[in-house]
Amino acid sequence: MQNHYTKYPVSLHTVTNETADKNMKTFEFQFKHEYEADRFFEEEAFKPGQFAMLWLPGVGEIPLGIASSPTERNTLRFTVNRIGKVTSQLHELACGSMLGVRGPLGNGFPWQKLQNKNIALIGGGYAFTTLRSSLVYMLDPAHRGAFGNIHLFYGARNPGMLLYKEELDNWVKHDDLDVHISVDTSDSADWKHHVGLIPSIVAQELPQADDDAFAIVCGPPLMIKFTLLTLREKGYIPSQVFISLENRMKCGIGHCGHCTIGKVCVCSDGPVFSMAEMEEMLQDY
Amino acid sequence: MNDLQDQIISKAKALLKEKRVDAVLGFCRGTVPMARRPFWARSPEEAELLCWDEFCLTNLANFVSIDGEEVVAVTAKGCDWRNLVVHHQEGRLDVTRQIVVLGIDCEGMLDPEKIRRAAGGPERVLEVHCTGEQIKISVPDGEILIDRASVYRQSCLECIQHAPLSADELFQNPEPHRRPDSGDSSGEKPSLGSDTKEDALRNHFKDCLMCFACRDICPLCYCSRCFVDVEKSHWLTAQAAIDRVLDFHFFRAHHIAGRCTECGACETACPMNISVRQLVTKLNRDIAESTKYIPGMKMDGDVPDGVFRPSYHEPSRRRV
Amino acid sequence: MSSYILRKERLPSYLKRLAEKYDVRVPVTVDGITLFSPYQDNLALDFTSHARISAKSFFLPQREVLLHYDTAGDEPQDEQTVADPHKLLFGVKPCDARAIELNARLLADDSSEASVQDIYFKRRVDNTIMLGYGCDQPGASCFCPSAGGGPFDRAGLDALITDIGDELLVTIFEDRPKAQILVHDDLMEEATSESLEVAARIEEDAVKILSSMPELVKPEPKESELFELALWEETARRCVNCGICTYLCPTCTCFDMMDEISEGCGTQSRCWDSCMFGLFTLHASGHNPRPGGKERVRQRFMHKLSYFPDLHDGVLSCVGCGRCVLYCPVNIDIREISRMMA
Numbered sequence: 028m029q030n031h032y033t034k035y036p037v038s039l040h041t042v043t044n045e046t047a048d049k050n051m052k053t054f055e056f057q058f059k060h061e062y063e064a065d066r067f068f069e070e071e072a073f074k075p076g077q078f079a080m081l082w083l084p085g086v087g088e089i090p091l092g093i094a095s096s097p098t099e100r101n102t103l104r105f106t107v108n109r110i111g112k113v114t115s116q117l118h119e120l121a122c123g124s125m126l127g128v129r130g131p132l133g134n135g136f137p138w139q140k141l142q143n144k145n146i147a148l149i150g151g152g153y154a155f156t157t158l159r160s161s162l163v164y165m166l167d168p169a170h171r172g173a174f175g176n177i178h179l180f181y182g183a184r185n186p187g188m189l190l191y192k193e194e195l196d197n198w199v200k201h202d203d204l205d206v207h208i209s210v211d212t213s214d215s216a217d218w219k220h221h222v223g224l225i226p227s228i229v230a231q232e233l234p235q236a237d238d239d240a241f242a243i244v245c246g247p248p249l250m251i252k253f254t255l256l257t258l259r260e261k262g263y264i265p266s267q268v269f270i271s272l273e274n275r276m277k278c279g280i281g282h283c284g285h286c287t288i289g290k291v292c293v294c295s296d297g298p299v300f301s302m303a304e305m306e307e308m309l310q311d312y
Numbered sequence: 313m314n315d316l317q318d319q320i321i322s323k324a325k326a327l328l329k330e331k332r333v334d335a336v337l338g339f340c341r342g343t344v345p346m347a348r349r350p351f352w353a354r355s356p357e358e359a360e361l362l363c364w365d366e367f368c369l370t371n372l373a374n375f376v377s378i379d380g381e382e383v384v385a386v387t388a389k390g391c392d393w394r395n396l397v398v399h400h401q402e403g404r405l406d407v408t409r410q411i412v413v414l415g416i417d418c419e420g421m422l423d424p425e426k427i428r429r430a431a432g433g434p435e436r437v438l439e440v441h442c443t444g445e446q447i448k449i450s451v452p453d454g455e456i457l458i459d460r461a462s463v464y465r466q467s468c469l470e471c472i473q474h475a476p477l478s479a480d481e482l483f484q485n486p487e488p489h490r491r492p493d494s495g496d497s498s499g500e501k502p503s504l505g506s507d508t509k510e511d512a513l514r515n516h517f518k519d520c521l522m523c524f525a526c527r528d529i530c531p532l533c534y535c536s537r538c539f540v541d542v543e544k545s546h547w548l549t550a551q552a553a554i555d556r557v558l559d560f561h562f563f564r565a566h567h568i569a570g571r572c573t574e575c576g577a578c579e580t581a582c583p584m585n586i587s588v589r590q591l592v593t594k595l596n597r598d599i600a601e602s603t604k605y606i607p608g609m610k611m612d613g614d615v616p617d618g619v620f621r622p623s624y625h626e627p628s629r630r631r632v
Numbered sequence: 633m634s635s636y637i638l639r640k641e642r643l644p645s646y647l648k649r650l651a652e653k654y655d656v657r658v659p660v661t662v663d664g665i666t667l668f669s670p671y672q673d674n675l676a677l678d679f680t681s682h683a684r685i686s687a688k689s690f691f692l693p694q695r696e697v698l699l700h701y702d703t704a705g706d707e708p709q710d711e712q713t714v715a716d717p718h719k720l721l722f723g724v725k726p727c728d729a730r731a732i733e734l735n736a737r738l739l740a741d742d743s744s745e746a747s748v749q750d751i752y753f754k755r756r757v758d759n760t761i762m763l764g765y766g767c768d769q770p771g772a773s774c775f776c777p778s779a780g781g782g783p784f785d786r787a788g789l790d791a792l793i794t795d796i797g798d799e800l801l802v803t804i805f806e807d808r809p810k811a812q813i814l815v816h817d818d819l820m821e822e823a824t825s826e827s828l829e830v831a832a833r834i835e836e837d838a839v840k841i842l843s844s845m846p847e848l849v850k851p852e853p854k855e856s857e858l859f860e861l862a863l864w865e866e867t868a869r870r871c872v873n874c875g876i877c878t879y880l881c882p883t884c885t886c887f888d889m890m891d892e893i894s895e896g897c898g899t900q901s902r903c904w905d906s907c908m909f910g911l912f913t914l915h916a917s918g919h920n921p922r923p924g925g926k927e928r929v930r931q932r933f934m935h936k937l938s939y940f941p942d943l944h945d946g947v948l949s950c951v952g953c954g955r956c957v958l959y960c961p962v963n964i965d966i967r968e969i970s971r972m973m974a
Contacts, residue, residue, distance in 0.1 A: 030751045032698045032900070084703055085893025088900075111916035125703070274921070275913050277889045280748045282739055283905070284886030285912060288921075289855060290939045295748070309859050311931070312921045342963035343846065344773050344954075349963040350870045370961060375870060429664040433681035434958055435771025452769040519665065521685075521694065524909075525874035529961050541911055553695050581961035583876050584684065585665055 031280050034082050034127025035063040037103060039120055045106060047187030051153060052118060053094065056103045056126065064101075071131055073097050074138055075160035076243075076271060076299050079130030080279045081105060083120075087113045090276040090294065093131065094156035096163035098170075103128065106156045106190055132279045133298045136161060136243055136269060144241045145175040147233055149254055151182050151225050151246025155190050157271055158245055162198070171203065178233060182209040182225035182250075186218060207232050226253035229261075236262035243269045255302060265302035272298050274312060288312045316416070316485045317364040320387055323414060323481060324359040327385050333412055337372055338362040338387040345440045346424040350375045352384075362387070366422045366442055369465065371395055371577040373531035378405050385412035385480075391467075391575035393476030394608025395531040398571050402621045404534060407611065415479025420468035420491035421576075422447070422460070425585055430458045445489070461492045467576025467589060469493075477609065513558060519584040520557045526578035526588045532568045535622045539563055561591055569595035570619030573608045635823035636815065638793075638800045646819050647671055647722065653813070654720040654761065657690070659683055668721060679723050679765045679795070682953055686882035687721055687728040688735060691756045692904075694879075698752065699900045703893070719756075723765040727774075727951040729788030730781045731882030732757065734951065737944055738885060761810045763802075764789040768834050770842050773954030775967055778847035781951050783838040790814065794831040801831045848966065850948060851973035855938045859930065863972050868925035870962040871908075877932070877956035877964070878906035883949045886912075907931050933969050 037056035045051040058064035067073055075096060082088040089111075095104035109118045120126075136157075146165070150158040158181070165174050179198060183189045189208070199206045199220075209221035209228045221228050225246070234240075242263055244254050251270060258268055274286035274293040281295030289309040291297065300308075324336040340351035340361045348367050353359040364387065372386050373395035388396065393413060400407040407413070422442070428434040431449045439450040447463060449456045468491060475482060524540065527533045540560065569592055578588040599605055603616045615621075638646055648671075650656050656671035661678040668683050668690070669675070739750040740757060767774070767783035776782055786792055790811035794801040801823055804811045851858060878884040888905035892898055905912060908928050914920045922928050940949035950966060957965045 028749060028751050028754065031748055082900075083891075084701055085891050085898045087891050088889065114916070273915070275915055277887070282748070282750055282885075282887075283889070283902075284907065285888075285905075287935075287939075289859075289934070290942055309855060311859075311927070343965040343968055344957055344963070347963040352869065374872070425664055433661070433666070433678065435681055435767075435774065435954075436769070438772050519667075521875070521879050521904075523875035523879050523906075525872070525876050525961055528872035528874040577961075581874070581876075583880060583959045585663060 031129070031278075034080075034129055035067065036060070037126055037128050039122050039124045039126060040102070042120070042122060045190045045192075050109045051106060051188075051190060052109075053104055053106045053190075054117065054120075055095075056105075056128065057101065058103070059125070067103075067128075067131060068097055068100060073131035074135040075164045076136035076157050077131040077133045078157075078279075078294075078298060079103070079105075079128050079132060080276075081117075082127035082129070083113055083116055084125075084127065086116045088127075088129070088277075088279075089113045090132070090273075090279055092154075092157040092160075092271065092298075094159050096160045096167070098164055098167040106153075106159075108153050129279060133294060134296070136271075136299050137301075141241055142173050143175060144239045145177070145237075147178040147180065147229075147240070147242040149180040149225065149229060149242060149244045149246070151250035151254075152184070152188070153190070154245035154247065154271070155181055158243065159191055159194070161243065166201070166204065175239060176205065177203070178205045178207070180207045180209070180225055180229050180233070182211070182221075182228065184211045186210055186213055186215060205232075224253070225250055226257045229254060230257045233258075233261055236264075236267065241267050241269070243271075245271050265306060268302040269299055270302065270305060272300060272312065274298075314365075315487075316483055317362070319483045320364050320414060320416075321359055321362050323483075324353055324362055324385065325356040327412065328353065328356050328359055332383075333385045334382040336362065336385040336387075336414070337375060338414075339364065339368045339372075345437050346422075346427065364416065366419070367424065369421050369424075369577065369580045370529060371531050371575045373399060374529060374577070376405065376411065383410055383412065385414050387414045387416055388476055388479070389416050389418035389575075390471065390473035390475050391418075391573045393479065394473060394573040395575065397608040397611050398532065398573070400611050401613070401615060402571075403623055413476055413479040413481075415476035415482040417475035417482060417484040417488070418468075418471075419474075419485060419489045420471065421465045422463050423465040423580070426463040427458070430463065431456055460489065464491055465576050465580065466587065467574050467579065470574065472606070473573075473609070478611070514554050516590070517557050517561060517586060518554060520561070520586055521584060522557060522560065523583065525581040525583065527564060529577045529581040530568065530572075531577075532571050533564070535626055537626070539567075561588065565591035565595055567620045568592050570599045570605065570616060571607050571621070572596060633803050633805050634815075635801055635803045635828060636820035637823050637827055638802050638820050640798055640800060642819050643677075643800065644673065646816065648673065649816055649819065650720055650722070650814075654718050656720045656722055659723045671722070677723065680769065682725055682771075682955060683728070684880070684955075686731065686880065686953065686955070687724050687762070688731060688882045688885070690719060690721060690760060691732055691735065691753055692739070692885055692887070695901060695903045696752065697899045697901045698889075701898050701900070702896060703898070704896045718759045718761070720761045720763065722763045723793075724762050724789070725767060725953070726764050726783060726785040726787070726789065726792070727776045727779075727781055727953040728882050729762050729764050730776075730785055731788070731951045731953075732762070733788045734883045734947065734949060735885050737947075761790050761813070762788060763814060764792040766792055766794045766835065766838070768795060768838050770838055770845070771954065772845065773957045774842060774952060775845060775848050775954060776952035777839060777842050778849070778967075779948055779950045779952030782835075783842065784835045794834060796827055796830045796834065799827065801827055846965075846967045848948065848950060848952060849970045849974045850941065850946070851937050851970060853973070855934065855942070858934060858938055858973055861973065863969070864930040864933075865926045867964060867969065868929040871925050871929050871964055872962065873908045873910065873925055873928060874961070875904075875906040875908055876959050876961065878908055879904055880955040880959055882951055882953055882955075883936075907935070929964075933966065933973065936966065937970055937973060 036059040040057050041055045043053040078090050078092045080088045091105040094106045148158045276286045277283040279294045281292045286293040288311045327333045335352040335354045339348040342349045346367045372392045431437045436451045441448040445460050572592045605616050651671045657668040658671050660669040665684050666681040739753040741747040790808040791804045886905045887902045889902045913922045936949040
């Protein structure tokens with residue numbers, strides 16, 4: 028029987044600062060054992076939208092959305108905000124440190140349903156990590172043909188807080204992708220993109236929905252709330268919209284009871300839920 | 313004690329009818345033998361449900377809310393009142409404006425665990441009747457009679473202040489039971505026949521579950537962020553469990569030393585029958601020896617230096 | 633099932649025999665607290681009182697090390713801790729045994745391919761024999777029938793003892809392979825039909841006693857209606873959010889995980905946690921979905937009486953042992969709450 032608490036040893040390969048205030052960093056890990064990477068990517072078939080439990084020995088384990096795509100086979104990336112005990116220690120680690128990973132966990136985005144559809148990825152603030160994974164996955168030449176139009180909406184408070192800045196520049200130039208980057212405020216004359224809150228940019232730029240339109244929304248609660256209203260106005264129905272929820276987690280496998288919302292367990296039934304499922308949920312989050 | 317109960321109900325009804333208080337906080341009967349629960353009567357009809365007897369064990373000062381502008385009448389034994397005094401001294405509330413003290417000249421509470429033990433186990437207690445100097449326990453195979461004197465709560469045997477020193481009204485039983493003299497256990501080190509003091513302490517607390525009921529039922533533990541919660545799971549680690557248990561009890565004892573009125577609510581709440589009070593009782597004795605200070609006796613009294621209060625580390629907790 | 637008679641005077645020898653091969657635990661009361669203690673000769677056994685800490689502590693211990701590791705080498709190694717040796721719990725009340733089956737619905741669910749089982753819990757279930765002792769005199773806080781069980785219910789048990797006077801009737805459940813080791817022909821005799829009749833009457837009487845006591849009621853309304861009841865705020869007024877109900881409850885299984893390390897050697901462990909504690913749902917950002925007593929009291933009772941049954945064929949997450957009712961310092965009574973939810 029599998030012990031769901033054992034970890035895959037991973038070594039910290041690179042650390043990249045993502046934001047001007049240095050509170051968001053991307054940590055890139057490599058599996059120590061190739062056969063374990065095989066299990067993670069192939070047997071367990073990691074797909075975008077899933078998370079992993081990252082373990083710092085002697086400190087603790089935290090759930091993190093996986094920022095790298097399954098197509099980036101040799102690496103496992105997490106973009107982490109320094110906010111608590113474990114994340115603060117993580118931010119101090121040197122390359123070469125050995126950590127542990129459990130995963131992939133959770134349900135991920137519903138890739139079966141998204142085949143041949145037009146997808147709107149809408150992200151705000153720090154919650155862009157699994158959207159990055161999804162975008163890289165969809166843009167991969169092996170997969171691009173399986174999806175229709177892709178719209179990307181990504182906003183942050185100011186230019187310094189945007190994640191993956193280099194990649195964003197490339198995506199903006201991509202001719203097979205409709206990209207809208209926005210900041211709440213900008214003083215810079217060099218800012219070439221939108222200024223405004225994401226829900227209003229979505230209202231401006233996203234086409235009306237049809238049967239083939241799906242949307243994935245990740246962000247802080249207020250941004251999600253207003254984006255969902257906007258999507259409704261665009262004709263999106265609840266089963267066409269997906270959100271990724273967060274909650275305090277400990278085991279990550281549906282046993283410890285911390286992440287439940289009514290009958291639903293965020294780590295094992297989610298973390299991705301359709302709007303229709305969200306509307307059924309009790310207001311306990 | 314029925315007469316006392318009638319007096320309380322009558323007064324409560326009057327206060328509520330005249331709208332002099334928003335609620336009367338007292339006790340009402342619970343759903344199993346000897347169970348009493350904190351109860352807020354908000355109308356004369358509800359006041360009929362108030363009760364007073366030898367099982368009104370918990371300390372109602374723990375249940376006085378500081379939110380809002382309510383004026384509440386509280387049925388207060390000596391120990392409940394002393395805790396209200398401490399709250400007043402610490403600025404948690406203003407007793408003179410927010411509380412109507414319905415003082416009870418308490419005859420001492422009985423210990424349900426002792427009664428259950430006399431019955432042969434908790435499951436065997438079907439009913440408990442206290443009249444006169446004997447307690448009658450109905451058990452499945454008949455009845456057991458025991459002396460009231462043998463089942464007093466230990467903290468009540470050691471009580472130094474049966475009634476509030478000042479109250480809006482004082483209620484007394486015209487024919488009170490006399491509680492027996494205790495051996496004052498004086499917070500001597502827990503002595504369980506072990507070799508060393510450390511062993512004795514570990515033994516004393518070995519059954520502690522870290523449920524925190526002692527802390528949560530204690531009126532003095534009102535910090536919005538308790539030291540335990542700063543890193544809760546750290547206190548329950550598998551590697552050194554009994555050491556963390558002792559940490560918890562020692563830290564807490566030092567936080568309530570010089571404030572604790574030894575009401576016994578902690579021990580009554582403890583599901584493992586641990587006499588939690590012993591550590592702080594000893595500290596209280598030490599403070600009394602050096603400063604003559606007894607907690608909770610004087611609303612406007614001075615408190616010795618070195619006695620903790622939550623507002624020291626949470627300025628926002630001080631409301632008045 | 634097969635039934636045997638064990639004369640009471642032979643009980644010590646029987647226990648001694650079992651203790652030769654197993655780590656036998658028996659209920660012993662010291663200073664009013666009944667706990668399952670390692671068997672020793674001449675212990676006074678108490679089969680009437682509920683163990684203060686339920687049998688769940690043998691399957692999901694309060695503190696349990698999950699992994700040991702060592703960072704001295706160039707990668708943290710982890711080894712599983714070894715399961716405890718085979719235990720035999722002698723004199724478990726049927727409510728406690730049934731609770732283990734309920735725990736298994738969460739921790740050892742094997743109903744589908746996607747199910748995840750907890751290896752530590754499962755190993756203990758596989759390695760533990762439970763011999764139950766039926767309740768001929770249920771207490772004022774007992775309510776197992778309305779919770780789905782009964783004073784002589786066999787759920788979770790390998791065998792069940794009924795006290796029929798000078799003798800004990802030992803019923804072995806043959807569909808439980810582990811139960812075979814409980815048969816010792818030199819100490820036991822085949823049960824007679826009279827003894828079986830006596831046992832049946834004792835069971836009937838116990839059920840009758842329970843039927844006169846307050847019951848648990850399965851709430852009818854939908855969860856969305858129950859969620860908004862004023863009951864939660866009213867109850868939370870006196871709830872002090874300690875952990876007594878959850879820690880003593882045989883069907884509560886929530887746990888917390890922590891890491892400890894010292895000089896390169898560390899453990900990852902878990903311990904009981906409680907949805908009644910303020911930190912239970914606290915996010916690192918400071919957001920708390922259940923910020924106050926009202927939300928947490930609601931969670932406890934909704935989980936026990938609405939969420940769990942909705943997920944598990946209507947089965948309530950309660951076995952009617954009555955510990956929460958007896959030991960709650962403010963007398964919050966799940967039977968009363970259930971009636972107010974209904």
